[in-house]
Amino acid sequence: MKKTDVWKKAAAAGLATLLAVGTITGCAAKTDTKETGTPAGDTAEKDGASAKDTAAADPAGGDIPTLVYWTVGGTTPSDFDQDIAAINEYLEEKIHVKLDLKVAGWGDYEKKMNTIINSGEYFDMMFVNNTNYSRFVKMGAFEDISDKLQSVAPELYEMIPEQLWKGVTIGGKVYSVPTYKDSSMAQFWYFDDQYVQKYNIDLDQIKTMQDLDKPFRDMKEGEGKGFYPLQMSQGSPFNGFFNEYDGLTSGLQPLGVKVDDQTRTVICTLEQPDIMENLKLLHQWYMDGIINPDANVLTEPQKKLPFSSAQGWPSAVATWQVLNGVEKYDAFKVFGPLYSTDTIQGSMNAVSINSKYKDECLKFLQLVNTDSKLRDMLAYGVPDKTFKYVGDGVIEKQTDTWPLAAYTQGTFFNMSITEDADPDQWDQVKKQNEEAFSSSCLGFSLDLTNIQNEMSNCLTVWQKYKYDLLTGASDPETAVPAVIQELKAAGFDTVIQEAQKQINEFYN
Structure with missing residues (x-):
């Protein structure tokens, strides 16, 4: 069965009502990790920037689309803007876009994303997970990308397994790109x-x-x-x-x-x-x-x-x-x-319904998942500054200051490993995914509306x-x-x- 058939079948099954996870669910799943600094991106909100005002301004100037991308991570270092500029040079060369990357701290992420969605603050892409995805979809915050995937980002569509697309489908439609990583769950015990x-x-x-x-x-x-x-x-x-x-x-x-x-x-x-x-x-x-x-x-x-x-x-x-x-x-x-559904929805990236650059967002997410150089830069920072290559597909971290969380961005399977990691670790994860059995309720999310x-x-x-x-x-x-x-x-x-x-x- 084609992946699109899965969505059509789900829609025909009477899924007109969007499934939602309420705010209280997100609170229950909140991480205990504490934020140690002020997240990037707070200035615009404090200054009262509206969605209309933000969308009208292109930080890059000219005709280069700049994608406002909200994600989660640690405290941004003082030279973070220069590092993102290096990433943007590569993005401009490859797909003619740039990023305006905004990082919400671990302890602030849930509240920050709620504020952005509820206030209508402009953004193009957002990292979401099983604590907020369905709820934000029900609020009309995200673009239905079901029909765009094969035409705009065919490589992205093909490289992500059908189970994952099924796991992020809501009401027969797809509103996010799942992160193909350890998307299945295996439980380990370990003794000293x-x-x-x-x-x-x-x-x-x-x-x-x-x-x-x-x-x-x-x-x-x-x-x-x-x-x-x-x-x-x-x-x-x-x-x-x-x-x-x-x-x-x-x-x-x-x-x-x-x-x-x-x-x-x-x-x-x-x-x-x-x-x-x-x-x-x-x-x-x-x-x-x-x-x-x-x-x-x-x-x-x-x-x-x-x-x-x-x-x-x-x-x-x-x-x-x-x-x-x-x-x-x-x-x-x-x-x-x-x-x-829970294991698959642990990491996703959604495109805003209000984005001026919906196609560009999908092309960016496709590049992240298919281009190893960009994948490494997002995961580890700037080559020869925050990390360096010490082998084919192997890096050595130069600093511990890079704030972005690699699991939020894209697949693990085109990302270099650190020198102290098992060289077979991504093969292990892929094999584990391939061997995974599906829950009888895979694809279902409880709608809390009633x-x-x-x-x-x-x-x-x-x-x-x-x-x-x-x-x-x-x-x-x-x-x-x-x-x-x-x-x-x-x-x-x-x-x-x-x-x-x-x-x-x-x-x-």
Whole structure:
């Protein structure tokens, strides 16, 4: 089936109503990373620049289109404008455009993008993800690029797999370009190798959380009272606890559909036997001192973790070692890879409905995804200044000042790797994507229009309990019934009914 047929089929299935993720969902998924400086681009908003005023002015002058591109990242260095000028020289040569690149800080991104969309501030392109994409589409902020892709950016259209286009389709139409990277999700667990060797931990025999019980207890007994084999915090709970359930892009973990359930029955995940058994196990570990006693109130994760869990690919273990200050982790996959709407919508770039340069935006995104030189410049900065090439497709960073986040921009598969990375890492990611199975609800996003109040109230209830439950601090035998009772009082049954109704209409 052609990719365009997928969109037409979705439209014919009765998807006239645009699917949306409400503001409260974005809040629930907000990153804990703090901003350390003022994001670029604030001046125009503070000066009261309207969409009309901004669109009328071309910062480049002449007839060279300049694309106002909002993204997310760290603090911009003092010479950032000069670096972007170097990128613009290349862009002008290749496709006759320039960028007016504006960076919202990690802690400011969600609020900043909401302000831009709500105020009508002019922009041409914007990085979006599963916290705001559907909502902004419903607000009419983004251009429908379904029909433009094949005519304006055919290479871009062809290089991105059909599953990804399906994952960003809303109401039978495509409003963003998905970032083809680790777009499927795989769950890894990893032990500090020193404990693997010391306690003869057989990693091949560990498939479930229950299988972790013996090695955890051996480590606890051998290391002593002040040692916690499973160290967690509010921002770093047991990663992937609800992997078996598709959250329908709702951001509400008690709501879901089993990823392999072909009946697509919406359920309360907390009522499922597998989730309940794992919650009981977490609580037992907490009571037995395997989990640190401050896990439910600790806001920042600790370093040198004896064991942890993360989503990634095999060679990502090198990054986990650096982040934790551990010499060697032994990592192994326990789930996935899985494609879901949530995993695909983790990184996208959308074109503004008000952009003067819609075709140019698509040509730019095509170039990012097909031109390695531009891809490297966006990811690492200016050659021989912020990075240098030390081999074919291998770079060495010269500074740590480049503020842009590489995962937001384009595919990983035409981007050079750092010299300390596994040379096969992109092949690993691509292979993982190729092997991924699709959630039974791939392509579906819950429209919150009719249940905004209920969702808001349910999220408040879940926020009240989740840190205690997901770090083992509360007894699920008493806490889960209390959560469910409060969820029902907040309108959870209505949410489930509406979700089921939408799914039935979507797939029938």
